[in-house]
Amino acid sequence: MSNAPTEQQDDLQTPRPRSSVMRRFLAGHQSPLSILILAVFVGVFAGLLCTFFDLAIDWVVDQRNLWVSEHDGVSFFTIVAVVITSALLSAFGFFLVKAVAPEASGSGIPEIEGALDGVRPVxxxxxIPVKFFGGVGAIGAGLVLGREGPSVQMGASVGRMMRDIFRLKDEESQHTLVASGAAAGLAAAFNAPLAGIMFVVEEMRPQFKYNLISVKAVMIASIMATITYRSLMGQGAMIPLPADYEVPLVALLLFLVLGLVFGGIGVCFNQLVVMTMDKFEQIHQNKLSRFVGLGAIIGASFGLMVMVLPSLSGEGVALIPEATEGKLAIATLVLLFLARTVTTLICFGSGAPGGVFAPMLALGTLFGTTFGMISMHLFPNMAITPGMFAIAGMGALFAATVRAPITGILLVIELTHKYELILPLLITTLGATMTAQALGGKPLYSQLLQRTLAKQKAKEETQEQTAQ
Structure with missing residues (x-):
């Protein structure tokens, strides 16, 4: 009689590594529980990645400011040094995008929407490395870009990474984890868990597959990413505004008017984004040397602005408290709005690895404050302040461009902690969304995804013709 142990006994005697046990469990149990467990990991890792992304950008900016202050402030020497370093940082980000991961260009959100729809790879x-280091380079150089686009794409990529590590085979698991990572990325970028959840459910509604498991996974990942972010960065509002706003009911009509105006601005802004992207492609012609050279020129230009005109550089979040407090004259607000619109279009349209949420929030604040100050002059007896309209403007431009009004409302409230402005925000974003729809405008990221797919199809047809 043989003394050889059976295969089952051998399995019991030989302990397997924990990672292997976890992988085999998750791969063999395509159950709701396994997906929800992985959503926890996705949220934590996406939260860590996006938080360190934030810290890395802040470190670059702080080191530049510290160096300038230690060398006698703004002078010819410090201006030249900052211009050169900004050019190098920006060129580095552009190089990584073009040479390593072209899909990391821009915000990356259209790529994730395409991935959820099964038409774009992840x-x-x-x-992840290109978006992280390229984004640090471009945003750290002073370009008018937001951190949320890279965070969403990196978060979604973490979701796909988890799926690959644990070798889940079904498409449903991949879809759910990618969507969960996208929500976690936005939640960590803005310290806004509800906005992260709603962004996936509302903005990505054509691609997102609704079911109880996918929604729960998105919620879990967003919660875990926010907990991770707050553990490292604190729990305060990202845009603290000290004033309390009590909006008189009679003034609500003004918020509707503001929303209607923003609807038209949003449609024009989306069209200008696409036109700017097309123009930049005509300039660099998809050649590496031209693309990187263009990045260096843009970086040098914004390095100069960092030193000379700082209000026109960077994502613009620092402008929001100043504008809401009514410290800027109407003429200054209008000039800043127009100038930052141009700089936002240049930076985002160039293909640099960065988002547009934060710059749009700044633009919405500037125009909203302008509208509020004009309204105060027209209706001096009405108990209104520019700050009310500034905050409403933040959500309105987001709603008009991205066409996600609920996400815009939640994002603004979570950023500012101004819950008393829910009603004005509802009215303003509703007016902006309805106007944009009536004018025939399309959501920004849907337009960009369609543009990417059209270019992909044209490239495939060219390759087929060449092969024949």
């Missing part, structure tokens, strides 16, 4: 092994 190559996390190259997107």
């Amino acid at each position: 190559r996390w092994w190259r997107v």
